[in-house]
Amino acid sequence: KARRSETTAVEFFHTSMHAQAVRTLQIEADLRWALAHGGLAVHYQPIVHLADARTRSFEALVRWPHPNHGLLSPAEFIPLAETLDLIHDLGMVVLRTVCEDVRDWQRHFAPAAVPRVSVNLSARQLARPRLAHELLEAIDRAGIERPAIRFEVTESLLAHPEGPARQTLHALRTAGIEIMIDDFGTGHSTLSYLHTIPCDQIKLDGSFVRSLTEDSRLLAIVRHSIELSHDLGMKVVAEGIESEAQRDILRELGCDYGQGYLFSRPQDRARTFLRLQQEFGEIPA
Ligand code: C2E
Ligand code: MG
Numbered sequence: 001k002a003r004r005s006e007t008t009a010v011e012f013f014h015t016s017m018h019a020q021a022v023r024t025l026q027i028e029a030d031l032r033w034a035l036a037h038g039g040l041a042v043h044y045q046p047i048v049h050l051a052d053a054r055t056r057s058f059e060a061l062v063r064w065p066h067p068n069h070g071l072l073s074p075a076e077f078i079p080l081a082e083t084l085d086l087i088h089d090l091g092m093v094v095l096r097t098v099c100e101d102v103r104d105w106q107r108h109f110a111p112a113a114v115p116r117v118s119v120n121l122s123a124r125q126l127a128r129p130r131l132a133h134e135l136l137e138a139i140d141r142a143g144i145e146r147p148a149i150r151f152e153v154t155e156s157l158l159a160h161p162e163g164p165a166r167q168t169l170h171a172l173r174t175a176g177i178e179i180m181i182d183d184f185g186t187g188h189s190t191l192s193y194l195h196t197i198p199c200d201q202i203k204l205d206g207s208f209v210r211s212l213t214e215d216s217r218l219l220a221i222v223r224h225s226i227e228l229s230h231d232l233g234m235k236v237v238a239e240g241i242e243s244e245a246q247r248d249i250l251r252e253l254g255c256d257y258g259q260g261y262l263f264s265r266p267q268d269r270a271r272t273f274l275r276l277q278q279e280f281g282e283i284p285a
């Protein structure tokens with residue numbers, strides 16, 4: 001009897017492994033299809049002035065409206081895209097989508113009123129020697145001004161002073177494009193080499209913001225990070241602001257901009273258009 005249930009367990013194990021493998025293959029095929037056929041969506045989350053909560057810029061965040069699994073978030077498919085070596089294709093799809101949206105918005109609103117949009121770059125992309133050329137070409141082809149786009153990179157990949165990542169960032173900044181250091185504070189020796197990174201703004205990681213109200217030592221770190229960034233001529237964005245208490249502290253510490261559910265969740269293109277209309281559009285008589 002015991003023997004029998006063992007066999008059953010083994011058979012079950014094989015069946016479910018097989019099912020899992022099939023599911024993985026299916027989702028791989030789905031991702032390739034989505035990339036080739038416009039199946040990914042870009043959502044936009046406002047980055048606001050902490051002083052008055054007005055939209056200063058947007059961050060572009062990729063989403064995958066999957067026919068069977070619903071709206072998938074990046075955590076559920078970016079790692080897969082990295083494994084399949086599709087992350088650069090994905091990044092270019094996102095950039096082209098953003099450029100098209102920005103061009104549409106600039107047609108509807110005064111181009112100067114349309115906030116800049118920042119696009120995330122993955123570490124894998126930054127290893128490409130011709131990346132700056134590829135990015136600039138996509139922006140130029142869309143017919144928008146280069147400074148309309150910004151790029152966000154995480155600090156960890158800037159640890160090597162002479163790598164292609166730094167050359168790419170230099171080339172982009174020379175072309176008039178701003179660089180933001182994403183998830184600032186989660187890396188290792190951040191402060192010691194901050195002055196050597198070619199960048200314009202830092203984005204203070206949400207993990208700092210979350211515990212800010214309870215932890216006075218963290219508060220000291222954040223205060224000094226903001227001061228240091230300002231001394232180096234950089235603006236500071238705080239990510240993941242969910243409460244008014246967090247916003248108030250950050251404002252007191254002199255943080256420039258904020259991003260988080262308190263102000264707005266990431267929203268699709270249509271809702272973003274409405275937001276632009278409310279904030280920057282002509283108000284009908
Ligand atoms: P990130 O660049 O640090 O983006 C911020 C993340 O925090 C987003 O998650 C955003 O939805 C979330 N967030 C914003 N406000 C709040 C808040 O108040 N509370 C909380 N708990 N979360 C908040 P999302 O959209 O799931 O993206 C996760 C990560 O995926 C991003 O982190 C980024 O590293 C990556 N990612 C997103 N889009 C792209 C892309 O187009 N290309 C690449 N390479 N990576 C991307
Ligand atoms: Mg980001």
Ligand code: MG
Nearest residue numbers: 182183203239
């Ligand atoms: Mg971030």
Ligand code: MG
Nearest residue numbers: 182183205206
């Ligand atoms: Mg993050």
